[in-house]
Amino acid sequence: MLSKKRRRVERPRSHPGNRYSEKPPDFELLASLYPSFQPFVFVSRSGRSTIDWTDFDATRELTRVLLQHDHGVQWWIPDGQLCPTVPNRSNYIHWIEDLLSSGIIPKRNNDDPDAKVRGFDIGTGANCIYPLLGASLLGWSFVAADVTDVALEWARKNVQDNPHLSHLIEIRNANGGSCSNELRTGSEGIADMKVEAPEDCYCGPPILVGVVREGEEFDFCMCNPPFFGSIEEAGLNPKTSCGGTPEEMVCPGGERAFITRIIEDSLALKHRFRKAWFTSMIGRKVNLKFLVSKLREVGVSIVKTTEFVQGRTARWGLAWSFMPPNIKSVSLPSSEKSSYSFMLQGLKGQNRAFQTLKTVESFFLACGSCRSDTSSFSVNVIMSNEQIVDLVQKNLCDSDLPTSVSTSIEHSSGDQNFSISVFEQIPGTLLVKGSLLDKESPFAGVFPWIFQLLEKTLRREIVPKLHGQ
Ligand SMILES: C[S@@+](CC[C@H](N)C(=O)[O-])C[C@H]1O[C@@H](n2cnc3c(N)ncnc32)[C@H](O)[C@@H]1O
Numbered sequence: 001m002l003s004k005k006r007r008r009v010e011r012p013r014s015h016p017g018n019r020y021s022e023k024p025p026d027f028e029l030l031a032s033l034y035p036s037f038q039p040f041v042f043v044s045r046s047g048r049s050t051i052d053w054t055d056f057d058a059t060r061e062l063t064r065v066l067l068q069h070d071h072g073v074q075w076w077i078p079d080g081q082l083c084p085t086v087p088n089r090s091n092y093i094h095w096i097e098d099l100l101s102s103g104i105i106p107k108r109n110n111d112d113p114d115a116k117v118r119g120f121d122i123g124t125g126a127n128c129i130y131p132l133l134g135a136s137l138l139g140w141s142f143v144a145a146d147v148t149d150v151a152l153e154w155a156r157k158n159v160q161d162n163p164h165l166s167h168l169i170e171i172r173n174a175n176g177g178s179c180s181n182e183l184r185t186g187s188e189g190i191a192d193m194k195v196e197a198p199e200d201c202y203c204g205p206p207i208l209v210g211v212v213r214e215g216e217e218f219d220f221c222m223c224n225p226p227f228f229g230s231i232e233e234a235g236l237n238p239k240t241s242c243g244g245t246p247e248e249m250v251c252p253g254g255e256r257a258f259i260t261r262i263i264e265d266s267l268a269l270k271h272r273f274r275k276a277w278f279t280s281m282i283g284r285k286v287n288l289k290f291l292v293s294k295l296r297e298v299g300v301s302i303v304k305t306t307e308f309v310q311g312r313t314a315r316w317g318l319a320w321s322f323m324p325p326n327i328k329s330v331s332l333p334s335s336e337k338s339s340y341s342f343m344l345q346g347l348k349g350q351n352r353a354f355q356t357l358k359t360v361e362s363f364f365l366a367c368g369s370c371r372s373d374t375s376s377f378s379v380n381v382i383m384s385n386e387q388i389v390d391l392v393q394k395n396l397c398d399s400d401l402p403t404s405v406s407t408s409i410e411h412s413s414g415d416q417n418f419s420i421s422v423f424e425q426i427p428g429t430l431l432v433k434g435s436l437l438d439k440e441s442p443f444a445g446v447f448p449w450i451f452q453l454l455e456k457t458l459r460r461e462i463v464p465k466l467h468g469q
Helices: 027-033 056-071 086-101 129-138 149-160 254-268 285-298 352-365 385-394 403-411 447-467
Strands: 118-122 141-146 169-173 220-223 277-282 302-310 313-321 339-344 369-373 378-383 416-426 429-436
Touching: 027 056, 056 086, 056 129, 086 129, 086 220, 086 277, 086 302, 086 313, 118 129, 129 141, 129 149, 129 169, 141 149, 149 169, 220 254, 254 277, 254 285, 254 313, 277 285, 285 302, 285 313, 302 416, 339 447, 352 369, 352 378, 352 416, 352 429, 352 447, 378 385, 385 447, 416 447, 429 447
Parallel strands: 118 141, 118 220, 141 169, 220 277
Antiparallel strands: 277 313, 302 313, 339 429, 369 378, 378 416, 416 429
16 A cells, blocks of 8 residues: 655745845844843853843843844834844745735836835834834835824834934824725625624724825735734743733734724725735634635635744735736846746636646656646756757747847856746636746746746646636
C-alpha cells in the first residue's frame, strides 16, 4: 500500500520587503545607541541579547527606538495602550503595497505618475502605527480614524511630533461623523445582506459610512480591529505584554461583527471607492472563512487572503474589491516588475484549477523543464537561453515582438527560473500569477512576453473546454 505523503506545512515568512525579514533588530546595538533602552536589554541563556517580552515598558521602549532608529519617527504611548511591534505591523503595510502594485485592479490615478497613494486606517489607536509606517516608508497619505479620546489625543500627538510626516496624516474622530447612515441602509447597503444573529451584529460607532466625507477617494482601507467579543475572551497572553485596553481589544460581536460592518460599508461605498482595496487583519482563522463567504454572498469580484508572521501568533489578512479584475494587467515590457497576473473567468466544471495547472505544466514541458507542485498549485520552471530563443522563434509573429524583448534575449544568459501559480479567487474565477526569481536579470524583459504567450494558450485551450462543461 502506498504510504500517505505527508504534506509539508510551510510557515509564512516575513514579507521580503520588510527590513527585518533578513535581519532582526540588533538589541545590543540599539542598547549602545539609546541609553534609555539599555536597562531593558540582557543576555539570554542562549547567549543572545534580548528583552523581557512580558514587560510593557521594555516592549514600548523597543518600539520607540526602532521607530526612531529605522524610520526617523518620534513616538510614544501612555501606559497600558496597545503597543505595536514594528516588524509585525510592517508586514501588513508591505502586503498592501503588493496589492496596489499587483495590477489586479487598475490604479485610481493611473494617468498621474506623481499621484500619492491614499489610505484610510480604521482604528488607528493611540499608537497610530500604520499611518506612521506607511507615510515614512512609502510616502502614503492617510485618514486615520478612531473613537476614544485617548487614541485621538495620542495619535494627534504622534503625528505632530513628526513634522516631516504631519502633512500626510489626518486624524479623524469617527464618532463625529457628519454623513448620513442612509447610504448603508439604501439599495446597496445592509438591506442586501442576510440579517445576522444579534450577537454577530455590530452596534458601535460608524466605521466607514458616516466617517468618509463626500468626494473623498482612497486607494485602500486597512484595519486592525478589536478582535474580541468580551474582555474575558481577550484574556492575557502571559508570554508577551503589548498592553491593550478593553476599548482597543473588545467590541460586542468581536472582529466578526466589526469586519462584517466594514463589508456592509464597502458595499455601500463601492461606487465611490471603485478602484480601492478594502482590507482587514483577522485574528481567528474560523472568522476568515466566515468573512470570505460573506464577501462571496455580497458579490465582491476579488478576494485575497494572506497569513502574517506575528511571532508565535497567527494573524490573517483579508482584502477585497468590487472592481472587475483587470485582465489586461500584463504590460510589455517592464523590467521593474517581478510578478504578473491575469484572470480566467466564468469557468465551470470540476477541478478547474487542477486542469489549468496541468495545461501550464504541459506548456512549459514542451519548451523547458518544469515541476508542478499540486499542494501549492504552482509550476516551477527552468529555461535555458536556447530554450527561450526556441520558444520565441516558434511563436514568433515578427510584428508583435517588441525590440526591447529581443534585446533582453540577447543579454540573457544561463538558466532562468520562474514559477506560475494558479488559484481560485471565487468559484469559476482563476488567478494565474507568474513570478520571476531574479527581477534584475535581463530575462525580466522577456518574461512578460512569455507570460502573455501562456495567457493566450490558456485562453485558447482551457477556457473553451471549461466553459463547455
Ligand atoms: C486593536 S486596536 C488597533 C490599534 C492600532 N491600529 C494597532 O494596530 O495597534 C483597535 C482600535 O479600533 C478603535 N475603534 C473601535 N471602534 C472603532 C470605530 N468604529 N471606528 C474607528 N476606530 C474604532 C479602538 O478604539 C482601537 O483604538
